Amino acid sequence: xxxxRRKFLHSTMAASAVLASPAIxxxxxxxxxxxxxxxxxxDQSGAIASxxxxxxxxxxxxxDEINEAGGLLGRPLELIQYDTQSNIQLYSQYAxxxxxxxxxxxxxxxxxxxxxxxxxxxxxxxxxxxxYNVLYEGGVCDRNVFCTGTTPAQTVEKLVPFAxxxxxxxxxxxxxxxxxxxxxxxxxxxxxRDNGGEILSVDFFPLDVTNFGPTISKIQxxxxxxxxSALVGGNHVSFYRQWESAGMKGQIPIASTTFGxxxxxxxxxxxxxxxxxxxxxxxxxxxxxxxxxxxxxxxxRWAEIPYISELTATTYEGVYLWAExxxxxxxxxxxxxxxALESGISYKGPSGEVTLDGPTHHTVRNAxxxxxxxxxxxxxETFQDVQPSDTAMVCNLAENPNDNQQYVxxxxx
Amino acid sequence: xxxAALLALNVINGAASLFLLCLGxxxxxxxxxxxxxxxxxxxxxxxxxxxLSANAGVNIWIAMxxxxxxxxxxxxxxxxxxxxRFLYGRLVDSMLATWGLSLLIIGIVTTIFGNTMQGVPTxxxxxxxxxxxxxxxxxxxxxxxxxxxxxxYAVLRYTRYGLIARAVxxxxxxxxxxxxxxxxxxxxxxxxxAAVTGLAGGVLAPVxxxxxxxxxxxxxxxxxxxxxxxxxxxxxxxSASGLFGFVNQLGAYFTTPVYGEVILFLSAIVLIRxxxxxxxxxxxxxxx
Numbered sequence: 001x002x003x004x005r006r007k008f009l010h011s012t013m014a015a016s017a018v019l020a021s022p023a024i025x026x027x028x029x030x031x032x033x034x035x036x037x038x039x040x041x042x043d044q045s046g047a048i049a050s051x052x053x054x055x056x057x058x059x060x061x062x063x064d065e066i067n068e069a070g071g072l073l074g075r076p077l078e079l080i081q082y083d084t085q086s087n088i089q090l091y092s093q094y095a096x097x098x099x100x101x102x103x104x105x106x107x108x109x110x111x112x113x114x115x116x117x118x119x120x121x122x123x124x125x126x127x128x129x130x131x132y133n134v135l136y137e138g139g140v141c142d143r144n145v146f147c148t149g150t151t152p153a154q155t156v157e158k159l160v161p162f163a164x165x166x167x168x169x170x171x172x173x174x175x176x177x178x179x180x181x182x183x184x185x186x187x188x189x190x191x192x193r194d195n196g197g198e199i200l201s202v203d204f205f206p207l208d209v210t211n212f213g214p215t216i217s218k219i220q221x222x223x224x225x226x227x228x229s230a231l232v233g234g235n236h237v238s239f240y241r242q243w244e245s246a247g248m249k250g251q252i253p254i255a256s257t258t259f260g261x262x263x264x265x266x267x268x269x270x271x272x273x274x275x276x277x278x279x280x281x282x283x284x285x286x287x288x289x290x291x292x293x294x295x296x297x298x299x300x301r302w303a304e305i306p307y308i309s310e311l312t313a314t315t316y317e318g319v320y321l322w323a324e325x326x327x328x329x330x331x332x333x334x335x336x337x338x339x340a341l342e343s344g345i346s347y348k349g350p351s352g353e354v355t356l357d358g359p360t361h362h363t364v365r366n367a368x369x370x371x372x373x374x375x376x377x378x379x380x381e382t383f384q385d386v387q388p389s390d391t392a393m394v395c396n397l398a399e400n401p402n403d404n405q406q407y408v409x410x411x412x413x
Numbered sequence: 414x415x416x417a418a419l420l421a422l423n424v425i426n427g428a429a430s431l432f433l434l435c436l437g438x439x440x441x442x443x444x445x446x447x448x449x450x451x452x453x454x455x456x457x458x459x460x461x462x463x464x465l466s467a468n469a470g471v472n473i474w475i476a477m478x479x480x481x482x483x484x485x486x487x488x489x490x491x492x493x494x495x496x497x498r499f500l501y502g503r504l505v506d507s508m509l510a511t512w513g514l515s516l517l518i519i520g521i522v523t524t525i526f527g528n529t530m531q532g533v534p535t536x537x538x539x540x541x542x543x544x545x546x547x548x549x550x551x552x553x554x555x556x557x558x559x560x561x562x563x564x565x566y567a568v569l570r571y572t573r574y575g576l577i578a579r580a581v582x583x584x585x586x587x588x589x590x591x592x593x594x595x596x597x598x599x600x601x602x603x604x605x606x607a608a609v610t611g612l613a614g615g616v617l618a619p620v621x622x623x624x625x626x627x628x629x630x631x632x633x634x635x636x637x638x639x640x641x642x643x644x645x646x647x648x649x650x651x652s653a654s655g656l657f658g659f660v661n662q663l664g665a666y667f668t669t670p671v672y673g674e675v676i677l678f679l680s681a682i683v684l685i686r687x688x689x690x691x692x693x694x695x696x697x698x699x700x701x
Contacts, residue, residue: 050528208630237622245548247539269534
């Protein structure tokens with residue numbers, strides 16, 4: 001078959017008109033009563049799904065509650081969530097889609113630090129307000145981004161001295177081999193040294209390591225008083241099980257910045273998780289009225305949720321903080337919302353009072369130190385209104401509004 | 414001295430678990446030239462079968478050593494009948510189809526059991542070598558590996574089925590002329606390979622994190638070991654898993670786990686470059 005030039009032009013024009021029509025029609029479809037679009041990028045399948053699925057439930061709950069209360073600025077909210085499938089490439093792709101096709105007013109999302117750094121530049125470039133609601137290694141300094149999870153100054157700083165007090169001054173660090181683990185290991189080293197301790201060794205593990213035999217031997221040869229763990233993901237849970245099966249349980253205490261963020265205390269045997277220390281911004285076991293109401297609402301609607309950790313609570317609070325900002329600004333204009341959020345917005349959520357810190361775009365929030373007993377977290381100590389002082393040391397967006405980078409703590413080894 | 418003994422145990426443990434993981438794959442890949450990319454998911458299914466039945470009250474040893482291989486063997490039978498039997502001799506198609514199968518299995522397991530799973534405690538406890546402690550389970554893994562090796566060797570070498578299976582793998586047309594039905598042999602062999610893989614998943618379940626995507630951590634290493642081992646199922650897999658287990662574990666001990674993995678993959682590349690037919694293609698020709 002031959003195609004004449006005329007035929008070709010006809011068909012391509014028709015095709016491009018068809019392709020362009022959704023864009024043209026949506027452009028004229030926006031009105032005052034149309035929903036406000038809230039974008040979300042979270043992993044509902046793949047290796048990170050064990051965290052992501054519950055976070056999507058939390059974001060859905062927050063949006064539904066806001067809608068039941070009459071929406072924002074008189075308009076309902078509409079959630080556009082893409083399953084990023086634990087795949088960084090899909091994060092980049094869907095970030096562009098949210099910014100350009102769906103043209104959302106805000107994005108909540110990203111779980112691993114790797115995913116956040118993949119999508120942060122996209123939302124900067126297309127000027128879409130971005131909330132990262134996950135605990136992480138700290139240091140992101142970007143006026144377009146708000147980080148509502150805890151950072152090492154809020155958790156590791158409390159965890160390390162507490163664990164040292166209950167063990168000794170020599171620590172062995174195990175961490176996942178990507179930016180979160182690498183930087184968290186540096187913070188652990190810093191806080192150990194600040195408290196007069198020393199680090200015997202820092203070992204990093206690719207996420208697919210499942211055999212910890214050599215590591216357990218090395219730990220025994222080094223004879224530390226304490227093990228600090230920033231191991232991540234299902235494969236790394238093998239460490240705790242192999243540690244217990246080698247009969248090392250109870251010999252050397254373990255403190256972790258990651259254990260229990262999914263539902264590890266209930267999936268491993270009680271003898272494996274017993275006595276592990278953790279310090280997070282939220283535990284399902286907290287008994288404030290806000291916390292119990294939050295747990296009831298989530299679990300009655302999604303019965304399959306295994307555990308509600310800090311990841312889920314800060315995601316929920318992140319949506320509410322953004323909503324408070326929009327209410328205060330009285331508009332969806334990105335700069336006005338950012339300025340409103342910087343003015344010291346507070347929200348009393350399941351984890352307690354959370355306040356956005358203007359200069360760092362991080363949160364001032366409570367931290368809780370806990371220990372696993374009988375598959376549950378037993379909260380030992382509460383720290384009120386902890387500042388994100390790690391990020392505050394390096395980042396001041398009030399003075400340098402154009403700053404845009406992630407600061408990494410520098411420690412000489 | 415104590416440390417040396419402990420390191421030797423680590424190496425044995427690494428090699429034994431690698432051997433267990435690869436044996437089923439070696440049977441399927443080595444004998445039928447089917448690249449089963451769902452191998453990791455067979456491991457996962459074995460682990461799930463063991464854990465679910467143990468949590469339901471079945472004795473842990475029966476769950477690991479009987480339920481897991483039986484269940485995955487049945488799954489293997491089903492997969493062979495519904496999918497793989499159309500793909501013999503079509504290497505690329507078999508890769509694509511089994512990759513799709515692996516996604517399907519992950520999806521089904523996630524839908525039914527969710528993203529996490531309550532594990533089983535490790536049986537047996539630990540013992541001391543001087544100042545060091547390690548687990549009896551390490552030695553149990555070694556014992557299972559040795560027994561499996563003996564069983565597979567005996568079946569292939571001394572039974573009528575083993576003779577027929579080896580004949581079919583060498584020349585299916587000639588075997589058919591002599592009155593053997595190759596489709597039945599393929600079916601039985603695939604199912605046997607799957608059952609051995611399920612056993613590996615079952616015995617590794619108490620020392621692993623149990624998730625639907627856990628298979629991904631095993632599949633690459635298993636393939637490298639099988640290819641490095643070459644065509645002979647037992648001697649090839651044994652020598653390759655011994656070699657790779659050795660460099661991986663000692664590499665991880667003396668440097669870091671990151672370099673442990675790097676050293677493993679580097680030595681695999683060098684090995685395949687020097688011995689394209691695998692270790693058994695050069696040193697153990699004609700063995701099982």
